[in-house]
Amino acid sequence: MSNAKQVVLKPSLAAHVRKEWKLYSFLLIPIAYFVIFKYLPMLGNVIAFRKYRGGPNIFGTEWVGLRYFHMFMKDPTFWRAFYNNIFLSVTYLIFRFPITLIFALLLNELRNMRVKKLVQTVSYLPHFISMVIVAGMIKEIVSLNGPINTLLGHLGMEKIQFISLPEWFPTIYITSGIWQGLGWGTILYLAAMTSINTELYEAASIDGASRFRKAWHVTIPGILPTIMTLLVLDIGGIMGSNFEKVLLLYNPLTYETADVISTYVYRMGIGGKEGIGGNFSFATAVGLFDGVIGLILVTLANFVSKKTTKTSLW
Amino acid sequence: MKVSFSYRAFQGFNALVMLFVITFTLYPFVYLVAQSFSSEAAIYAGKVTLFPVEFTSNTYKLILQKPEFYKYYSNTILYAVLGTLISVSLTAMLAYPLSKDKLRLNKFFIPFVLFTMYFGGGLIPNYVLVAQMMHMRDTIWAIIIPGAISAFNVILVKTFFAGLPNEVDEAARVDGLGTYGIFARITLPLSKPILATMVLFSMVAIWNDWFSASLYLQSKDHWPVALYLRQIIDSAIGVNEFSSSDSAATQIAATIKSTAMILTSLPIICIYPFVQKYFVQGMLIGSVKG
DSSP, X not given: OHHHHHHSOOOOXXXXXXXXXXXXXXXXXXXXXXXXXXXXXXXXXXXXXXXXXXXXXXXXXXXXXXXXXXXXXXXXXXXXXXXXXXHHHHHHHHHHHHHHHHHHHHHHHOOOHHHHHHHHHHHHGGGGSXXXXXXXXXXXXXSTTSHHHHHHXXXXXXXXXGGGOGGGHHHHHHHHHHHHHHHHHHHHHHHHHHTSXXXXXXXXXXXXXXXXXXXXIIIHHHXXXXXXXXXXXXXXXXXXXXXXXXXXXXXXXXXXXXXXXXXXXXXXXXXXXXXXXXXXXXXXXXXXXXXXXXXXXXXXXXXXXXXXXXOOOO | OOOOHHHHHHHHHHHHHHHHHHXXXXXXXXXXXXXXXXXXXXXXXXXOSSSOSSOOOHHHHHHHTOHHHHHHHHXXXXXXXHHHHHHHHHHHHHHHHHTOTTOTTHHHHHHHHHHXXXXXXXXXXXXXIIIIISOOTTSTHHXXXXXXXXXXXXXXXXXXXXXXXXXXXXXXXXXXXXXXXXXXXXXXHHTHHHHHHHHHHHHHHHHHOOHHHHHHOOSGGGOOHHHHHHHHHXXXXXXXXXXXXXXXXXXXXXXXXXXXXXXXXXXXXXXXXXXXXXXXXXXXXXXXXO
16 A cells, blocks of 8 residues: 555645645644744844834834944943853853752652652742742842841841842842742653653663662663753753843842843843833844854754754754 | 662652752742731841731732722733633644644744744844834733744644544544534644643733833733732832831832732632643643654
């Protein structure tokens, strides 16, 4: 049967579409959505090379070449945001990635399913809380009357105005990130662990492998594709940041360590409390530069992952 | 089976780690609740750490008496319900044909959708599109349309659809159901876990959204409660709006803030445990390839 089928010529594409038009018709509205709301803004990036000062002609008025790129490259505030962005992302990744993986492995070792369920339920919760509330909580907890300063007081130490001190911003950013993302970060690992063939564990038990050895030789290789996929995505995200959180937590006193590329773009383009706003073309140039680096990073990481572990996003 | 000492020690250690994670996760919530029920003076003196001190529920009364609060809250409910409906319908519509291997054009459409996961227009071009070109400013559409479909969610639903048994489709076809009938009456009912997951994700995203509202909604009448909360936290709203008493502004602000935070997140915290089992199941099936 299948051999006979292969001899028959593939029907033409037009005939295929005619035959399956009902299935294809589902795509009409969603693909139109993607064209308008995802691809049109990508094209809208041409205003990085054209003068645009607002108005309905969203592709700007005249070509200015790389003028805006030269402008931001000369701006020390841009380079500060660039450096802060990389520092925060990389440090966060270095802490969060292993902690999440270890937490997933420990969850997997829990024998009592009700306890496991409970820990999962509790630890996923912060993921669903609005950033406004997360930022509000952080401010309350690190405030001068908050529990951390109260504890410092009991220990006989000076109170610290955490939220206004640039040297504390990375710690606040990373700790709160782990608080919010720890549980949710394990969900794809746990999904991958359920698909590991249980015979592998039985075989390892017969060979006398300890639990630690089983985790090392069965669980980790079993979830390696997931580890690599998440790592590639995270490396691609190094030029990004938790924009909303930074915007809600930083202030002019902490810009020195807290201002990242997205908040810089926001202040230059949109404005906000301390922003300039209205420099659409300039801000777009910065955003495009950032986006292209991100795309290059994810492509490189994906390439390395493909070569070393045969795991690839595409 | 013999349980070794080192294994028992490990389980004990593991239990401690879990206890720590639960405490670490829940403490900020506990603190917020304690603060919201405490007196301003107690908070200011740093006496509140775990339980309410000088118990009072005045701030709750204060906020719940304000008509604006209900207005912002009902705006949020409207955005969340309508936005979720649109978002989940569009996601399922897109994922369905993409899950069918026999569609040859998927070779083009799948990368077309996936690419948006790795590259986007960026803040300014998106803002310009929505505000200047589509004229969505100060309308509900600016809140619910631009983020309606995410490529990641499409992939989850597509994987789930692809895992459904083909035989059911064929049996339904024999029974005379067409393509649309199979989708509506076979595929969707079989996909409750992933659809519930999508409903949760979308609803939470809109419920929590304050940023697109701050970009696009100039008129306060349209504000969602999350943006109102942001104003309270930033203390841009004068404390005098809340209380006519002359006590120090910052002190009142702390209880108002924590109460507003609790009242805003309460629906999510209440619904969350009940939908949790669906999204865990949905994520499991949707994320594990074939």
